[in-house]
Amino acid sequence: MRGDPAEILPRVAAQAKVDLVTWSRRYEGATIALDAAIKSTLTEAGHRVSTFNAALLNEPWQVTTKTGDPMKVFSPYWRAARALGEPPAPDPAPARIVPLTLPAGLAGMAISREDLALEPTQPDWAGGLREAWAPGEASAARALTDFLTGPLDGYGEGRNRPDYVSTSRLSPHLRFGEIGPRQIWHATRSAVESGEASASSSDSEKFLSEIGWREFSYHLLFYHPELATRNFNARFDAFPWRRDAAALKAWQRGATGYPIIDAGLRELWTTGWMHNRVRMIVASFLIKHLLIDWREGEAWFWDTLVDADPANNAASWQWVAGSGADAAPYFRIFNPVTQGLKFDPDGLYVRRWVPEIAALPDALIHEPWKADAGTLRRADVALGETYPKPIVDLDAGRERALAALAATRD
Numbered sequence: 001m002r003g004d005p006a007e008i009l010p011r012v013a014a015q016a017k018v019d020l021v022t023w024s025r026r027y028e029g030a031t032i033a034l035d036a037a038i039k040s041t042l043t044e045a046g047h048r049v050s051t052f053n054a055a056l057l058n059e060p061w062q063v064t065t066k067t068g069d070p071m072k073v074f075s076p077y078w079r080a081a082r083a084l085g086e087p088p089a090p091d092p093a094p095a096r097i098v099p100l101t102l103p104a105g106l107a108g109m110a111i112s113r114e115d116l117a118l119e120p121t122q123p124d125w126a127g128g129l130r131e132a133w134a135p136g137e138a139s140a141a142r143a144l145t146d147f148l149t150g151p152l153d154g155y156g157e158g159r160n161r162p163d164y165v166s167t168s169r170l171s172p173h174l175r176f177g178e179i180g181p182r183q184i185w186h187a188t189r190s191a192v193e194s195g196e197a198s199a200s201s202s203d204s205e206k207f208l209s210e211i212g213w214r215e216f217s218y219h220l221l222f223y224h225p226e227l228a229t230r231n232f233n234a235r236f237d238a239f240p241w242r243r244d245a246a247a248l249k250a251w252q253r254g255a256t257g258y259p260i261i262d263a264g265l266r267e268l269w270t271t272g273w274m275h276n277r278v279r280m281i282v283a284s285f286l287i288k289h290l291l292i293d294w295r296e297g298e299a300w301f302w303d304t305l306v307d308a309d310p311a312n313n314a315a316s317w318q319w320v321a322g323s324g325a326d327a328a329p330y331f332r333i334f335n336p337v338t339q340g341l342k343f344d345p346d347g348l349y350v351r352r353w354v355p356e357i358a359a360l361p362d363a364l365i366h367e368p369w370k371a372d373a374g375t376l377r378r379a380d381v382a383l384g385e386t387y388p389k390p391i392v393d394l395d396a397g398r399e400r401a402l403a404a405l406a407a408t409r410d
């Protein structure tokens with residue numbers, strides 16, 4: 001069926017003799033308005049309507065300052081959210097679901113890959129996505145169990161390491177409602193309390209606070225529906241971003257000459273996902289070393305992430321840019337070499353995604369331009385030919401970024 005759901009749904013409900021229409025609430029500007037329109041037309045047509053929250057631990061408006069205002073800083077937000085008590089446990093699945101039989105004249109459309117041409121064929125750029133992910137509730141539940149009995153132990157530190165599976169990889173499942181945060185919350189609590197998970201309480205608290213960051217992003221989006229397009233901090237409206245199509249393309253393609261950046265962007269293109277630490281490093285590089293508007297990066301992530309989320313993506317890009325609520329200060333500029341050495345110390349992550357430099361020794365894997373001619377030859381690397389030379393000088397890029405910030409301040 002095609003068309004305006006606010007118009008079609010009441011027709012379907014009337015003809016199929018539906019008594020109650022119920023759905024999980026949504027929290028982004030356009031969907032709030034759409035849901036409200038559907039609700040009022042259904043109610044006017046005499047149907048019972050009930051909406052509920054399955055997407056968040058708390059409603060965005062439940063957590064406020066003492067004076068009832070929206071929150072702008074994560075720590076007090078999370079303290080206030082925790083003070084509300086344990087989030088409600090998820091309801092059990094319904095015992096029986098009666099499928100809706102569409103009345104004649106309202107025939108639906110078959111959802112098949114072939115009919116809708118949903119998947120690319122020539123070229124088949126989605127092969128890496130299929131290999132990396134198994135969509136659906138069952139696989140979300142499996143991912144949660146695997147995580148609770150595995151990487152949760154040591155998560156507090158491990159979550160910064162892209163070179164092994166250190167996080168839950170639940171984000172695409174959460175994004176598409178295949179699992180809910182309340183399920184994750186209560187499963188985590190019970191796995192730790194029962195001893196099924198060997199993690200310490202500080203590891204599990206850290207993990208639950210990351211779910212808290214997701215809540216905070218939704219809180220921000222609810223009160224600032226333009227979070228993906230407008231600087232939260234208006235001072236950044238005057239920021240002198242550079243337009244540089246070649247540099248943006250090199251970044252998107254993972255061809256910047258900085259191995260950890262290139263590894264992250266290639267992982268993203270191939271699997272639709274990127275480790276959080278690397279997301280921060282590549283975002284900082286685009287915004288600060290290349291001085292390109294954070295909205296360009298947000299848009300690229302939106303198009304390529306399998307977990308592209310209207311709240312998390314927008315809030316995180318603004319967080320890195322320094323223009324967001326409770327953001328990292330703009331002058332905190334990640335050095336991709338230092339970050340690589342610290343969080344991918346053996347170069348495993350880089351070698352996996354940037355195989356053309358894999359034979360370089362560990363000490364040079366994050367800075368191939370420092371290798372002498374003999375080392376490059378032995379590793380079969382020709383800089384500028386088989387792997388790019390750095391597209392920007394790190395010190396010069398950093399100075400340019402700081403000067404731009406100072407100019408905005410003036």
Ligand SMILES: Cc1cc2nc3c(=O)[nH]c(=O)nc-3n(C[C@H](O)[C@H](O)[C@H](O)COP(=O)(O)OP(=O)(O)OC[C@H]3O[C@@H](n4cnc5c(N)ncnc54)[C@H](O)[C@@H]3O)c2cc1C
Nearest residue numbers: 167168169170171210211213214276279308309312313316
């Ligand atoms: C520039 C940038 C863009 C991002 N874009 C998105 C996005 O579009 N969608 C998205 O879900 N996350 C986004 N994130 C946040 C984070 O990187 C991912 O949620 C995380 O990497 C998902 O992997 P995971 O499920 O294994 O995380 P885990 O570490 O296992 O965390 C569990 C869950 O907590 C939430 N979470 C974890 N870290 C964060 C965080 N920093 N901010 C908000 N929520 C978090 C996610 O829902 C995640 O699935 C972005 C971060 C950055 C720096």
